[in-house]
Amino acid sequence: MQVFVDADACPAVIKDMLFRAAQRTRMTVTLVANQYLRTPPSPFIKSIQVPAGFDAADARIVELVTSGDLVITADIPLAAAVLDKAAHALDPRGNWFTRENIQERLTMRDVSDQLRSAGIDTGGPAPFSTRDSKAFAGQLDRFLARHGTARRETNE
Template sequence: MAIWVDADACPKVIKEILFRAAQRESIQTTLVANQTLAVPPSPFIRTLRVGAGFDVADNEIVRRVGVGDLVITSDIPLAAEVMGKGAVALTPRGERYRPETIRERLTMRDFMDTLRASGIQTGGPPPLSQRERQEFARELDRYLQQSRG
């Protein structure tokens, strides 16, 4: 079991929660990004730098992810792909992607993309709240407990 992080857009505070969990649980955690990332020295934390380009980091995560691994991402298509390979996907806001709702989320994402492409301003997500940080930590702990037992 391993944790994979779609790290280009992952908030720093979430990475810090993941670093602590990787150390505490002795779990391999890999941050995949198309830029150099600073991570604490640890045998359990590493970075994987990929080339620039559309979906390069996502494709690398999909290629490497295994059954039961955890993927941290806000990217709904990436979440759907890794779930199809038997992995678990969690947003940095603490929401676990579910097989029964992933198609609906993909449809909504495509709809919002269409609106943006037509010039409608849809705005981005709000800043990460303290409650969302706590929810992420809770969901991460739930996943770690389930994977142990």
């Protein structure tokens, strides 16, 4: 199992949690972005810089992700593509994208896009908070407890 991060808009506190988890569990965390990313030196932490362009990072993540991997993203269409590949998708606020909720989230995203293009202010998401980072940490820890052990054992 690997972790891929849609890193352009991922909060620094979430990246730091993932860096610590990579070291602790010896799993690979790969950040994908269209800009240079500074990462701590580690054999378990990688970064991929993709060319600037609409959804270039998303396309690279979809290309690399395999069944069982974890993708950290707030991008709903990317999460849908990840789920189609039998991988897991978690947003930086600690909310899971699932087969049960992805269609509703895509629909709500489309409605919000239509409202914005009609000139209606939809307000956008709330600012990222300490509560969000704690929710993410809890979900990540539970996920790694369930899924991370098999990979660690095969690498030791």
